[in-house]
Amino acid sequence: MGVFVSIWDKLFRKEDNNFKILILGLDRAGKTTILEKIQGKMEGEPVPTIGYNHQKVVMRNVSLDVWDLSGQETMRKIWKHYFVDTGGIIFVIDCTDCSRIELVRDEMNYLLAEPELLEIPILILANKQDIPEAIGVDNLRKSLGIVEEEHKRPIKIQEASAIQDEGLDSGFEWLIKILSNEEDDD
Known part of the structure; x- marks a missing residue:
């Protein structure tokens, strides 16, 4: 009976399959x-975001209410x-912009310490990996000082290239x- 109820819940309980996601960086x-x-x-x-973009994305029968927030300092x-009511965060890093890696680390530390987000999963997309001078994931992890296992929330750093459409599907699948x-296989 328990298996039937679990399957029923996954198929028909809409509120359990709708999540607010913030894309930050x-x-x-x-x-x-x-x-x-x-x-x-x-x-x-792409045109730089002034303010925010708000879109609904449906993947694997899950509805994501995605808020792409501008990353300019004032925003x-x-x-x-x-x-x-945020369910998850996608934090995007330009891995070719090494001059701002300390600022990225400060923003990540702010998010990791924010009381309202303490248990919220964070997907870090190490973007622009298609460019030869991009910092790799291992070096990025060291630069940010993030050890995924030390946090009380799921964190994943995923190599990505938005332009080449690489790493995005696997990152979103994880989230x-x-x-x-x-169960997470990673």
């Missing part, structure tokens, strides 16, 4: 490009106003598994 990291790629809507050059100050309380 510094300006020019590729947040909007990632959102457009995951929706299959990429047309031409980062208001990110906290979007934290209410959906976590949000849906499925």
Whole structure:
């Protein structure tokens, strides 16, 4: 009987399959490009986000209410106003912009310490891996000082190239598994 109820819940309880997701990161990291790629809507050059983009994305019968927030300094100050009811965070890093890696680390530490986000899963997309001078995931992990196992939340650092559409599907799949309380194979 328990298996039947579990399957029934997964198939028909809509509220359990709808999650608010924030896409955060510094300006020019590729947040909007990632959102457009995951929706299959990429047309031409991406335009910098002023304020936010809000889209519904459905993957694997899970509805994601995605908020792509601008990463400009003035806008980062208001990110906290979007934290209410957040199910997950996708933090995008421009891995070719080594001059701002300390600023990225500061923003990550802010998110990791934010009381409203203490148990929220974080997918870190190490973007622009298609560019030869991009910092690799191991070096990024060291630069950020993040050890995924030390946190009380699921954290995954995923290599990605938004332009090449690489790493996005596996990153989103991981996040959906976590949000849906499925076993993670990683």
